[in-house]
Amino acid sequence: MAKPDLMERVVNLCKRRGLVFPSSEIYGGFRSTWDYGPVGVLLKRNVKDAWWRTMVQLRDDVVGLDAAILMHPRVWEASGHVQAFTDPLVDCRNCKERFRADHLPESGACPNCGAKGSFTEARRFNLMFETHVGPVENDASVGYLRPETAQGIFVNFLNVQTTSRKKPPFGIAQIGKAFRNEITPGNFIFRTREFEVMEMEYFVPPEDGPRWYEYWCQERLRWFADLGIPEDELRLRPHDPDELSHYSTGTSDIEFAYPWGWGELEGVANRTDYDLRRHSEYSGQDLSYYDQDADRRYIPHVIEPALGADRCMLAFLLAAYHEEEVRGEKRTLLRLDPRLAPVAVAVLPLSRNERLNPVAHEVADLLRPRFMIDLDDAGSIGRRYRRQDEVGTPRCVTVDFDTLDDRAVTVRDRDSMGQDRVPIDKLVQHLEEQLSA
Numbered sequence: 189m190a191k192p193d194l195m196e197r198v199v200n201l202c203k204r205r206g207l208v209f210p211s212s213e214i215y216g217g218f219r220s221t222w223d224y225g226p227v228g229v230l231l232k233r234n235v236k237d238a239w240w241r242t243m244v245q246l247r248d249d250v251v252g253l254d255a256a257i258l259m260h261p262r263v264w265e266a267s268g269h270v271q272a273f274t275d276p277l278v279d280c281r282n283c284k285e286r287f288r289a290d291h292l293p294e295s296g297a298c299p300n301c302g303a304k305g306s307f308t309e310a311r312r313f314n315l316m317f318e319t320h321v322g323p324v325e326n327d328a329s330v331g332y333l334r335p336e337t338a339q340g341i342f343v344n345f346l347n348v349q350t351t352s353r354k355k356p357p358f359g360i361a362q363i364g365k366a367f368r369n370e371i372t373p374g375n376f377i378f379r380t381r382e383f384e385v386m387e388m389e390y391f392v393p394p395e396d397g398p399r400w401y402e403y404w405c406q407e408r409l410r411w412f413a414d415l416g417i418p419e420d421e422l423r424l425r426p427h428d429p430d431e432l433s434h435y436s437t438g439t440s441d442i443e444f445a446y447p448w449g450w451g452e453l454e455g456v457a458n459r460t461d462y463d464l465r466r467h468s469e470y471s472g473q474d475l476s477y478y479d480q481d482a483d484r485r486y487i488p489h490v491i492e493p494a495l496g497a498d499r500c501m502l503a504f505l506l507a508a509y510h511e512e513e514v515r516g517e518k519r520t521l522l523r524l525d526p527r528l529a530p531v532a533v534a535v536l537p538l539s540r541n542e543r544l545n546p547v548a549h550e551v552a553d554l555l556r557p558r559f560m561i562d563l564d565d566a567g568s569i570g571r572r573y574r575r576q577d578e579v580g581t582p583r584c585v586t587v588d589f590d591t592l593d594d595r596a597v598t599v600r601d602r603d604s605m606g607q608d609r610v611p612i613d614k615l616v617q618h619l620e621e622q623l624s625a
């Protein structure tokens with residue numbers, strides 16, 4: 189499929205099937221934010237759960253945290269964000285549109301009006317949303333919506349380290365909303381002004397930083413591949429020295445082949461001891477770690493894998509979207525990994541019939557505590573299969589008239605469309621085996 193078509197088709201599918209809606213649509217939309225509908229919210233939760241499972245549940249060296257969005261304004265001075273969290277901004281003198289100077293096309297032409305040589309000099313634009321905290325609006329009440337969750341982790345380093353009794357190397361993981369006043373939001377949920385980020389700060393002895401940085405680059409690449417992104421649609425791109433953030437000695441982007449070209453999916457950064465050192469200086473609290481075994485005190489270095497949940501969901505959608513022809517008809521399906529699929533099992537009575545209805549409900553009630561299910565009895569069975577294929581439901585369970593006699597149902601596989609007959613009393617076990625990784 190031509191790449192531009194792919195993007196358009198995924199965006200349409202998201203709207204049509206209740207995954208993602210334009211924000212404030214009845215007021216004409218808000219362009220830079222999106223809302224997740226009944227199916228989208230399930231997919232996004234599964235993306236976040238898959239990350240949490242890998243990063244926290246399956247490891248004994250990482251613990252979780254949920255810090256506040258609003259923080260003491262000194263946090264953002266210490267972190268360098270007030271001074272340096274900026275993008276270069278240019279105006280087109282012809283059409284007055286604004287652009288990120290580092291995202292302009294090589295031709296130098298304005299992406300909006302096509303004028304050449306029309307850009308102003310680049311100036312720095314701070315991406316943090318400023319607000320006022322409390323009832324008085326003055327300089328002393330200025331606060332910020334956090335542009336990353338990482339700082340909530342750094343300021344809690346001592347709280348977490350002492351209460352969890354972890355020793356470096358260990359990590360603190362957090363999922364939460366972040367806000368950036370992006371100059372040019374766009375490409376659907378790829379770049380928005382409000383998004384959710386999944387970040388883990390991994391604290392290590394200083395000399396071990398480079399080794400752990402390599403380790404996390406490879407671990408994170410493996411995670412995407414394990415959840416179904418083809419390896420030729422992923423690559424690791426180390427930043428050039430002039431691209432590095434103010435705090436980093438090494439950063440690599442895990443890039444995905446988006447329909448418009450390679451672009452960042454996740455960043456893995458060696459943040460050194462920058463953040464803990466700065467917070468020690470600004471707060472006056474000693475954030476160093478005393479290693480009893482080696483009898484030495486040091487400020488841990490930090491390796492950070494940081495991934496947007498929304499951007500990640502987009503990559504999974506793009507990689508999973510397929511169209512094929514089945515008996516002369518187009519079939520659209522999302523080949524999502526069962527761990528990500530919004531609905532795991534659809535329960536479909538063959539037709540809306542008062543004899544089938546009670547059994548369909550019985551099957552649905554049996555499955556509901558174990559799986560996210562969708563009980564759907566409206567329309568032809570063929571059309572209902574197609575609807576489930578479109579949102580990536582891995583298995584459909586059909587209750588038909590034979591079920592009334594043999595107490596068995598038909599289980600249909602999304603990808604092969606193959607069907608198995610399974611007794612109802614073996615159904616949970618059968619599905620659990622099929623849907624577990």
Ligand code: ATP
Binds near residue numbers: 385494
């Ligand atoms: P860019 O250079 O594209 O603006 P960045 O390098 O500033 O991105 P990071 O600070 O590394 O991005 O953010 C970590 C991750 O958070 C990104 O890899 C991406 O997945 C996600 N992310 C960052 N900004 C946005 C955004 N505006 N909308 C959606 N996701 C975002």
